[in-house]
Amino acid sequence: MNNLLWLIPVLPFAGFLILALAGKHLSRVWVALIGAGSVSLSAIIVPIIGIGFLSHPPATGNYSQTLWTWMQVGDFNPKITLFLDALSLVFVFVITFIGALIHIYSAGFMASDKDYSRFFACMNLFVFSMLLLVLADNLLLLYLGWEGVGLCSYLLIGFWYENPVNGYAARKAFIITRIGDTAMAIGLFVIFYQFGTLAIPDILTKAPVLWHQGASIATITALLLLAGGVGKSAQLPLQTWLPDAMAGPSPVSALIHAATMVTAGVYLISRMHIIFQLSPIAQMIVAVIGAATLFIAGFSALTQYDIKRVLAYSTISQIGYMFLALGVGAWAAAIFHFMIHAFFKALLFLAAGAVIEALHHEHNIFKMGGLKNKLPVIFWTFLIGSASLAALPLISAGFYSKDQILWYAWAAEGGNPLLWFIGLLGAFITAVYTTRMMILVFWGEAKTEIGHRPGKLMTVPLIVLAFFSLFAGFIELPHNFGHFRLFSDLLQQVLPETILKAGMNTELQFQILALLSTLGGIYLAYVFYYKQPQRIEKLKQSRFVMNLYLFWFSGWGFDKLYNTLIVKPIVFMANVNKNDVVDKLYQGVTFITIRLYQSLSFTQSGSLRWYIMGLVIGAIIILSMQIML
Amino acid sequence: MDIVFYITAFVTVISTIMVITRHNPVHALLYLIISLLSISVIFFLLGAPFAALLEIIIYAGAIMVLFIFVIMLLNLGKETARQEKEWLKPKVWIGPAILSAILFVELFYLITIADVAPYNLQTVDPKTVAISLFRPYLIGVELAAMLLMAGVVGAAHIGQHKKMILHRFLKEEGRL
């Protein structure tokens, strides 16, 4: 079966090519068929390959398929090789599956857009790049996918290009992620000179041999790679682009900025886990970044009024959890959370998109409300998604994945009570803002009239995703609660098992605490936003609260900070130097030449007596030289 | 002999200074003739009688007459002298004079530091000159003839007058 591997990325790419070249001449039906169909085909092929992979695990633990040698310069010979192991299988599955659903959803969602084919072309290209990213055998090919998804993200954020704000957001996204990518590129250089190759399997086998535990080179490499991951995954300090990226259409937010692309960082780190394992410092930094991000983003999400921005901050925050898990060494937990998060966050975005579409492109949650009965399907699916996001105990998939991370945050080898506490606080905040959003959108009185109701094309994917958001959690259950380890067993082929600290027998207390914090959060939001909204008004009287609110609302002021520290000086410099200061040098030379010409020309006065004087002076000079020398 | 030389030299220098400072062209010309005559005396003293004669006959005689002709032709007289007086202000001549003085000082220095061996003065008589002129320098004489021819042809062409055009719309008769 592994011969079909190449089809997985190539199908979406073919879709892209057809749509890009001939999209103008195709009818909308065909566009949708090609766009969604190609991804769906991939989504069908994946399980086929996946089942083959699981039932007859290859001896090497992976399938790989070399298409051609990309280039060969001396020892540097990256190949275009696809590489499938358990880790990439999970990712490929999520990408194609959710991708297909979102494509189907988009066929309905974008139905009235004039650039229908462009949208699908970009989406297909995105799926292709993302697949390439996770299927890449070497870091260079991975980098290709990495930048490719960046491009598609750019294209899709700025999809509605007439509004310059969208373009600005797209640029911001691209450039900020590019900063991370640049660091990552340097990381690749280091890796190449250390190992003489960029092929991931080779690196992973060579690294423990060549580097000893805690080597500073390992730390540097790991940090450089981390920088790439931080950029793509919108983690501190490069998180500022993601909220703005919501300018794109909702399916885009769902696919790229929630489910897949933003988790590329998680993929990269787990893919290169051996390097991170060699450097405890780097790993700790990963954990700290994750914790800090989830905390900061959580509070920001609390204050947003744009529904998509709430979700965006929640995405940042949830990826923070994944980083936290990676940092403490809970590899499988991170990937598990990634998968679950992909389901429910895609669901939430798609549902939010449906809401927005229904309310005439209204993004402000304070202008929504009372949609519970008007849009029942959306309501229920959104509710399921929110429950999963808020990690509603026992019944939501999010509970299982997040709880695992919280537990590991303390218990795993790299764990730390502080990290755990931040995680717990984050869970609490998550519950608060999720409930807040639910209440404001679906309860209360209707503030905006409903226009367009979502059709089947849109609701079916929602229902499928809702199903997964509820039940996908059961494939991995805590060991005091069924101890079902389907998922981590699978990943154990690739990722190391999470090592617990000594003396950690039970996680029950932790589960109860997590449960309490979630419920407490929900209750708090219930009180403030449903039962006694006047309390909010009261709080708003306080200046401190207002300032804090604004501070959180602006995403902890990071945008402003970067603007004043980096953007403005560079733009100022660029504008000051618009006419190129170096050119002044040459203009100076010209100026001098012309002045010389003018003064010399003055000597050509036309006066014969002056000319003779010149002759005499010449004679004097010659004779003086003879006297003196 | 020396004393004669010094007196003549003195006369030469003075008359030459007069040449370049006189306002009236005719006066200047006369001073120049004096200068030429005294130089011819020096030639004589230097043992070059033939050169001395030529100096008087050709230079003072022929060439200077040319000048006089022209001065008379153009009727340069008092008017010119007045103009010259105006032109010849210290402001005009002081700079050039200083330059010339510098040049002279340099020449003086360079000539006096030269160490010329003493020698006995010999008269080079016209015959020797003539032989030299028509033996080795024969081609030179021929060339001098061409030189004079160039002078004559040139002067003849430039000296002749024709209808002169100051501007193509504004024609004016130019006459001697």
Place this chain on the structure above:
Amino acid sequence: MILIYVIGILMGGGLLSLLLGQWNKNLPRWIALCTVLVGFIAFVFFWINQYHTINLRLTNTWMIDYRHDWIPSFGISFHLAIDGLSLLLLVLTFFLGILAVLCSWNDVKERVGFYYFNLLWILAGISGVFMAVDLFLFYFFWEVMLIPMYFLIGIWGSENRVYAAYKFFIFTQASGLLMLLAIIGLYFIHGRNTGVYTFNYFELLGTAIPPHIAFWLMLGFMIAFVVKLPIVPFHTWLPDAHSEAPTAGSLILAGLLLKTGAYGILRFVLPLFPEAAHDLAPWAMLFGVIGIIYGAILSYSQTDLKRLIAYTSVSHMGFVILGIFAFNELALQGVVMQLVTHAISTGALFIMAGMLKERLHTRNINHMGGLWTQMPQMGAIGMLFAMASLGLPGLGNFIAEFLILLGAFKANVLLTIMATIGLVFSAIYSLRIVQKVFLGPSERSDYISDFSFREIVVMAALTLSIVWLGLYPQPVINTVKLMVNKLAHIFPPENKNVQQENYQEIPLSTHKYLVKK
């Protein structure tokens, strides 16, 4: 002989179109097109022929060697030879030549004959530069290409053309004359050492030059090449020339003329003065990095589209100099790739700027915007080439820049990191182009036509090549492999730079990974 024929055909074609242009305005176009096509086909066939045997050649990198006495009293001969690098650049020359003819098809309406005469003679000069292996002949061609270029800018350029043409000419000529001095100096030093007075490149190669003289001689060469390239303090002619030149002129300037500088360094500076070049390397790399960042920042602030693109060239050429002076195979291969891909990507951007100018009658990007609505095709292609210019993987420029940086990293870690930061800037300016030109609200209500068939052909050729180079650059790499290897072997690999403090802890066994060969 193919070499002479090609130059002869170009020059002859030029004269023919000049003469026939008096009678018929269409004729010169077709003559020019045929001429360049013939050259292109000839070289492509030659390339394919050679490609099979390319890996069989072990030491002799030269494919053709043609020599005929020219000025024997000075040891000057009409000596042409090509190796992989020359061949590659020649193919590029004719490829861009075809595009240049095509993209000026309707652009040029006056004095058509003379226009194509200039165009073909520029190409002849450039081909000569890539072929000549006699230093005098090289200089000869080096200058021959200037005059027609001067006319091209000065006659068919836009408003400020005369100034730009002067600036271009004087910069290049001044630096070229310094090179001439260095060439003659080298000639005499070699002659005095061996008694053989010759300008033959092959014989001059091993000249023993006293180090301090070698440094000055090398500087003479370097200045000429660096001005052409251009490197930062010498770049100011470029924005003017590029922005004022007609489309084909910009295309050739960016695509080919700049390449002659890099070619010169690769062909002459490194082999002739290895020690001096080695001493210069850190400085050259530093200037390369400055160029990368400075060009990018300046590019960002421009409002004139062609000027903006011109500054991106400055930035991209910074990579070239960085790579050249890294002296290793990776970087040098990257440099060659950069030469080719930059020609294609920047050329394409210039062509598009020309098309926009033709349609909108402005080059000011503040007066553009929202053009995607009316010309989605151009928008897509523009996006593609903007992405190429910012080094998106999958397109040729990425290969080039990555290889250069990878190679340079070995030579100088710090500078390479700074250069890599330049990639961020390149993203900034590239996206600015896209944003300002194609995105944003559309301000125009009048009809603007999208690509015509001729333009589609041109852009398709460029697009295909840039994608091909991005995904399978091996043919290019193989073609220049021998030449690059030879060059890289002049310089002994150095490991002291890579082994910085951070690398102290590496066990000894890693050295086989760290140090190649």
Place this chain on the structure above:
Amino acid sequence: MSGNDFFALTPLILLAGSSVLIMLLIAIKLSHRVIQLSSLLLFIVAFSSLIYIQKLLPYHIEPLLVIDGFSVFIMGLIIFSSLVVNILSYIYFEEKEESPKEYYVLLFLCTLGACVLAVSKHFVSLFLGLEILTVGLYALIAYLRVRHHNIEAGIKYLVLAAFSSAFLLFGMALIYLETGSMQFSMIAHSLTSLQSLSPLFLTGLGMMLVGVGFKLAVVPFHMWTADVYEGAPAPVTAFIATASKGGVFAVLFRFFIMIDGFRFKVVMLILICIAIASMIIGNLLAVQQKNVKRILAYSSIAHLGYLLVAFIPGSMMSIKALSFYLMAYFITTLTAFGIVTVLSNKETDAENIESYKALFWERPVLACIFSSALLSLAGIPLTVGFVGKFYILAAGLQSGFWITALILVISSVIGLYYYLRIITTMFAGQKSILPEEERANPVFYMVSIIALSVLSLLIIWFGVYPSGVMGSMEYFKLK
């Protein structure tokens, strides 16, 4: 004077005889056309006589003259340029002057003077040659005597030339006083017997340099150049720029070679300074000049500086480089002034740069010829000027004169600017401001243009394939 002497002197005798013959022809009132044609014929005869006398070389006519390869080469150049000037003169003077006939007499005499310079090896012949040339030029410059500029140029040239001749003479006298001879070889001989360098000799040499420098128009004796070039009739300017300078340069070179003046550090230093100053100032002066004749004048100052760069090393290569560059310079300058001549109309010379506007579109042939000449002056490849400049740089660098070579390079960049300016003007605009006028003599007009085309073809031919000329130059050795 033996028979062989006469034989060796054939060219000079022919030139001198021609002037007399032309006078006679004028006397019998022949038409301008006949006189022009016969003088053309006589020039051709004189030119061919050079080939004829070659088997005698080298031939000394004691004590004044020596006829060797170098002098034959220089004479050839001079007579050739006079020939070209002669061709160009017809249409120029036919339109402007009612009695253009004496012009040819003077032209022959000037040519004779320049040729005498080229063959002289004695102060007397040097002086006489120089004066024949100069006196002839006084008249030629002021030939169109009703024009203010001509007269002004004439008197300026006259006073300055006489003034500088006095310097030359005084210098010669000092040298004669020191060495006791006026023959170059004897001077050299007595110099070797001197223990130390005598100040008198050096002073004399310095003063001679003033005189010669004036004739060559090198800085600081250059200031007359532009005025005289501008004022003189265009063909005469061509003659001043070429023949007169070539002759003087030849004799200067011969003098320095014979007395081996290259060993005098001070003199060489002076020459280096002069060369540098000439190159820089000459080129700078032309930068924004509007008058084409003046531009060419200033450029000629710079070119003499270039020639000095090759002169200074005094090596074998110097001779070749000088010969080649002189040839290049002659051809190029003649072409450039030829264009000015052809474009001149009855009232004014085509000297305003504006009048060249759009020339390329109106009269492409002339514009191409002019462009080739200007590019050659600028030293751009494909032209003979480039090979010449290369040769000069080679000569300079061979002996390690890096500074002068460097200055040459830098100043020629400045030079580029103004040459390009003229070319740009020719390509700019759509409509020429030169009125298209009926040519009085279309046949001669065509002849002139053909002559100029041949010259510009030579410029390119020698630029592309210089080895033929270089090969034949080997033959013209000094002695």
Place this chain on the structure above:
Amino acid sequence: MKSSIEIVMLLAGLLFVLGIAGVIIRKNIIFMLLSVEVMLNASGLAFVAAGSRWAQPDGQVMFIFILAMAAAEVSIGLALILQIYHQHKSLDIDKLKEMKG
């Protein structure tokens, strides 16, 4: 005159310089020509002196040629002066400044 020729050369030099001064300080063209004559004459004097120092006729021969040259030059010079006077009605050399720059 027995001891040294220097003094004669000095006289010649002085005359020469006076001639130079004359050329520069006078604005009248006729005076300039006169001064040039002084200079030529000084050169002639130097030649004759040099010839007599070597007891050779060459100095005098040269002097004769100088005379010839002076004559030719003066004749043309005076013809020019006539033209100038007729065209400009003045002999002021400073008025002849039409060409400059």
